[in-house]
Amino acid sequence: MSEAREYCGLFGVYGCEDAAERVYYGLYSLQHRGEESAGIASTDGKDIVSHKGMGLVNDVIKPQTLKSLKNPIAIGHVRYSTIGSSNLGNAQPLVVDYYKGKVAVAHNGQLTNAKKLREEFEANGSIFHTTSDTEVIVHLMAKPLHMMQKNLSLLLQQLRGSFSLLFLTPDEMVGVRDPHGFRPLALGRLNTGYVLASETCAMDQVGAEYLRDINPGEAVYINKEGIRSEYYCSPKHIKPAFCIFELVYFSRPDSKIYGESVHLFRKKLGAKLAAESPVDADVVISVPEGGNSAAIGYSHASGIPFDRGFIRNHYVGRTFILPEQDRRHRVVELKLNALKETVEGKRVIVIDDSIVRGTTSKSRFSLLRKAGAKEIHVRISCPPHRYPCYYGIDFQQKGELIAASHTVEEIRQFLHVESLSYLSVNGMMSCTTQPRQHFCNACFTSDYPTSIDEETKKLTEKKPVSAEKNI
Amino acid sequence: MSEAREYCGLFGVYGCEDAAERVYYGLYSLQHRGEESAGIASTDGKDIVSHKGMGLVNDVIKPQTLKSLKNPIAIGHVRYSTIGSSNLGNAQPLVVDYYKGKVAVAHNGQLTNAKKLREEFEANGSIFHTTSDTEVIVHLMAKPLHMMQKNLSLLLQQLRGSFSLLFLTPDEMVGVRDPHGFRPLALGRLNTGYVLASETCAMDQVGAEYLRDINPGEAVYINKEGIRSEYYCSPKHIKPAFCIFELVYFSRPDSKIYGESVHLFRKKLGAKLAAESPVDADVVISVPEGGNSAAIGYSHASGIPFDRGFIRNHYVGRTFILPEQDRRHRVVELKLNALKETVEGKRVIVIDDSIVRGTTSKSRFSLLRKAGAKEIHVRISCPPHRYPCYYGIDFQQKGELIAASHTVEEIRQFLHVESLSYLSVNGMMSCTTQPRQHFCNACFTSDYPTSIDEETKKLTEKKPVSAEKNI
Amino acid sequence: MSEAREYCGLFGVYGCEDAAERVYYGLYSLQHRGEESAGIASTDGKDIVSHKGMGLVNDVIKPQTLKSLKNPIAIGHVRYSTIGSSNLGNAQPLVVDYYKGKVAVAHNGQLTNAKKLREEFEANGSIFHTTSDTEVIVHLMAKPLHMMQKNLSLLLQQLRGSFSLLFLTPDEMVGVRDPHGFRPLALGRLNTGYVLASETCAMDQVGAEYLRDINPGEAVYINKEGIRSEYYCSPKHIKPAFCIFELVYFSRPDSKIYGESVHLFRKKLGAKLAAESPVDADVVISVPEGGNSAAIGYSHASGIPFDRGFIRNHYVGRTFILPEQDRRHRVVELKLNALKETVEGKRVIVIDDSIVRGTTSKSRFSLLRKAGAKEIHVRISCPPHRYPCYYGIDFQQKGELIAASHTVEEIRQFLHVESLSYLSVNGMMSCTTQPRQHFCNACFTSDYPTSIDEETKKLTEKKPVSAEKNI
């Protein structure tokens, strides 16, 4: 069963004295893309060695691990926590032996035809060790027909859905992006070598220079003969559908995603929000960290001063890693404290980047009320989330997204705030510098850029756990 | 040897169904005051049980620990990391048996006569298990003369230097502040019981209400007969000398310290800095987290817009816990990334709360330069640190405080920035709402409020490790 | 590469309220057959759950693990430590998904055609996750042709070499022994259910009753319809070649192996040794534990009194698990101490079950000399080991077996003892109650019961690590 939604971070380095150490630091910068497991595979040109484990990069990769992985080519992966598929077997990179030797693969995305491919393989006698989509990819890779090819084109043409991929063989590193470019993947230069990264902030970390994004439908082969770009599908199949949610919510503000500065984009969201939903107030605050950039944009556009309204306890981990549901409320309080001096007696505009189930938001806004806020005006820097994602973002099942079943007014009442506005879809899309039809915004609009079969829909609806981000 | 500088956090709860759990959450909020060790002692009215360990509160105190500590009265302690004294034996609360039974003690501060007292005790046949000042206090407590007293006055009169203290016996919790009030200690109400905390942010955490500070020279006894306040020394010995550094740097912005809002105080520092050292620029940014409040104050006062110039990686721990010095630079880069979109081609004002050795600051400002900043104007929200603290703050040894041996111009050149200004002492002191003579600012001015013997000076100068804060 | 020699222990339980717990205790009794890794897989009739890990049964399987494995059918495995293949991926049972659902497999033995089969699979597009022979077996199992069969016969006919196997599917447990019966596998009854075990001592442990051995070439299918026996190959291919080394050395003395009591067999070896190599002496001692049974046999047959000559430190683990070679000598001394009171001034006969490299033996006999032994007469209860095993016992590479390159007289001189005798091959074989042609004694005689191809020979000679037993 393709139960694992692969929301993840990728980082690869080719041609650097200690590629694995760079990958380690790169994954550190991408940790927000996956806290469940981490792994690195590297090669000396002959063999591939790897190390994977459950937990943060820092817990999994130790100095002695890096020593054993010291090689000039390496790829790494961090994986998102989703209960049910949370086991070491699903950690990546996946490293296997096949006819041509060893290969390591790391995947960010979700195949919509994984189940079908897996059933075909099993009917033909294949065995599966994991529940991850990625194992399907290596089975495809090992198909005699595919092995005869000089490149991965035939194999990649079999895949449907979203996939940014890194392949590592003893003599080559390959970076791939699906024909829609759902998930990001960027190319950079590091001295005389190259890096591939889900986000550019990881390039900054290791001192690499951003060159360009891998294009939708493109595979980039990096080996001792240099770098070679190939499109594995015909131009007519290439239809950009970049995930807008990366920009709105998930990526780090210091990254460039699809060539767009995340911080600037979010400031624009805030400014647009000020234009769409102005309100007379004394101060603009944000729910850290997600709302910070948009709040500054809102403040600059509205002229209402920005101040700190919440102080965050930096020792608190993400709430969803706690086992007991009844401790959740406790933890919310542990993370943020309201700043009475900023909000007491004031009309407060609070900027956040999302409301998922609403319970966390409600408890936070109630902290402001207790601290004496006279009026609370909530402004969300994107439209309401109403629809599931089939391309790798692990939302709540539909029933739990509060906006899927409630009007904005109902949500406002639930939150006990004076006003609540979301940014409009048009407002959001107007903040990009690229053609808006190049984006997938289906989670807000249900305009899915590919057809989704019933099987996949069912899988997604069964998902028991949330992706509520709480950086 | 009194080698351990006790810079720490205290939290106590009297009269609450599960006092230990509240103490746990309280310590969580005070974690920034000490990351080396944590401990809780609690009592059911008969016996005292305790648990201590090296590491963060979260690592030391587990659900099963809390279960074993479940009692209506509890005190807790977090301790600062200083290499050399880093061992479990020095963790607190210190729990011992003496003639009257068991007692637990937690201490924040530094006794200037600890060595002398210890030598006297040893000459009289006492043995010491730890190197901590706190053990001297329990030896004093167990002195036959002191045991005959109804209160702790006679014992407390023996102590010199800085001490905020919590005592726990099976039937009483006591909070004490030294006659100068060097370290903070506040009293709060929690339902029908009481809490004592180093900072008020910990009261917010557990839902307690701040009542007032414990006064210099005051001891507060809380038992089943209620709460009783006593001054253990004569009024002429009470000379407030509140540590200004708590406000400037160490406490959380959402705390009230000495009745003063830390966030507001720091905003005032920023505003004053704008008045004292204006500069024509495009944007004001801060070095997070320490510079955040002052940067907002600077921006509001100067009218120059505030924006995010650095993005922090929230997965990185404090740098000084890493064992290998040569990895330090690496870690600095791991923690902060410059936001090119904010600074490129701009004249940038950067607000920070301190420069200690200068190396970390230098590497951070160079990130701005690499990101394209045209001009970098550094503004520090306090005066240069030039003198050691003998009351519990663990600075660099004098030789390593860059301002102790360099002029501001020399530091500016070292940092490679266009301009550098520190806030003046007068500017800083003008931001308090209390008489400025009630503060100790000796680390900036060398006006020590007590006489310091040569022994203590020597000890402080030998200190090998820094207190560079990196929240 | 089939680098892992599978010397292991198997235990399976069908039809018992908590089969996994029984398997746990059974594996405990088989721990001497493999200390590297342990694992259990169990089924509730629908799904298969499993847990594996590096280390002793006790370290890998915890109470909470057993809780999660609580099911009426379970199989388990312990694996021998051989450096190079020592990783979690090779731990067993191997659990995979294939067309018919989940299956778990546990293997004791070594396939001589594993490399060939693997190459065929890879050429046809299969991928391999481990370096273990066992993965070849599950690939065979998943072959469409084999899946169409009602039983495993077609699959099992593909295997060459030694294999005792346990299969677990959600509705069936299967036990298999290769046509030569190289490795043991016995069937027992546990209340209304069945057990399968490498050694009968494990049946005693769980209160099961030994019924009979699985026969060479037999597969036993146990499911809700009862137990069904099938021979998967024609009688002409069934040629018993039971490993004599199990009896001589590896199995526990309280087991019945091939229907033979190990303790009685070893006592007979001792008696035969007394007949073949008598010597006038004062006392018979053994090198514990291996020499204990034979020493008693020698003493009874010779009339020379048996006494304790070595005392063993029971806290010492097996020596080969220590990482640093230079600590090896140290550890040998840690394990045994000579008993001066038994040997001082005496002519001592020492019985041991083997001499591998000779260095350990030498250091032990020198302890006797230091303790004052006047004469040391070493008697080994089997012939010299001269040849590699291709059926699953992991000896030294040939160059390191001292008897492979030295005469008995040379070994005696190396050991610095007065006399040294090995038991003759005829003597050894005469101690069995079965036809001697039913045994494989190739490690003593080089009479291999199957043809060994050059590939396999090379693999064996490359083996870097010893099987020196040090229970």
Added chain:
Amino acid sequence: MSEAREYCGLFGVYGCEDAAERVYYGLYSLQHRGEESAGIASTDGKDIVSHKGMGLVNDVIKPQTLKSLKNPIAIGHVRYSTIGSSNLGNAQPLVVDYYKGKVAVAHNGQLTNAKKLREEFEANGSIFHTTSDTEVIVHLMAKPLHMMQKNLSLLLQQLRGSFSLLFLTPDEMVGVRDPHGFRPLALGRLNTGYVLASETCAMDQVGAEYLRDINPGEAVYINKEGIRSEYYCSPKHIKPAFCIFELVYFSRPDSKIYGESVHLFRKKLGAKLAAESPVDADVVISVPEGGNSAAIGYSHASGIPFDRGFIRNHYVGRTFILPEQDRRHRVVELKLNALKETVEGKRVIVIDDSIVRGTTSKSRFSLLRKAGAKEIHVRISCPPHRYPCYYGIDFQQKGELIAASHTVEEIRQFLHVESLSYLSVNGMMSCTTQPRQHFCNACFTSDYPTSIDEETKKLTEKKPVSAEKNI
């Protein structure tokens, strides 16, 4: 409260390049004397460093620990597991600072006046960190009067009860035995240095040569001027009362205790038992390991052949370390398996060294019955234990020693065996080579060599846990 009975092992090394490593190996040999905690303190002539922890020597002391302890003088300690006092604070050596500097102390025994001394100290203002007797000793040591002495005589004269002690100061190692010599302590030579050890087997381990026992009432001071012996009390107070239980039961068979070979002594016990309680039988077996030496003695004296009747699983730890009482029976079965081939249809004599509560013995003998033994004749190599020990052996509380409340015939019936005999007191005492009045055998006879006050009796009777040995 002096709740901790100090049954322990001591090892000290003076004048050896890496004394701590030798101590580590020495403690390894003494592990049977204490499994709860282990610790080593060492000195370079200036400072004392130490490391202690809960668990086996091997778990507590790691290579890096030894590195940090590398010094020419070191002492070590292993401590027995007794629930209630099982905490790190009570681990030894106890290291404290006092007027003269640092001192480390390790103690084997039990002070009968610890409570009284502790109360005196507390009344005079002393504080206690632990519940161990040993802390009383260091308080005595630090008394001004005692510090003025050149030696420890005055201090040692204050102690009552049993105590073998090691003291370590930066320039001296001291070994002490109480005036009765209850617990053993031996002196050895190691190259140009000295060792002190509870048992001589530890000397064999490190290559040291046994010189002599420390005498009752003697203190041996070892420093750079050599070795100096002093008696700290007058001859009239010296009354040897060596614990016979060390010889019968607790010490390793390869040790010399009180100059007596433990193995030979136990063989004599067996021979005496054969003479006192002969029975017509087919085979003599032992309950390993405790009964092994005596069984050989019985066999030699009676002419009835010795054979192995039980096989022990060497992977099983001591049963009493398991937390859950209901798993106890399970574990007993895990440890021993009966050898059917030895006992089936036979009249079996079983030799053991003790019966404590009787339940473990009963379950073991039932294994023999299940294995087909026709008759079971139990012979215990000492008299029935009926009385508590006040000198450091931690028996059951009186109510749980089966022999304290049952006749031998009742015990026989409880065990379901054909016959049961204990060795007589006279028989046991006749096996020593020293005057029998030099021994304490009060646990068999209630002839206590010192007066025991009611307080101590009460303490002992409250002890909740058993000392049932299960090596």
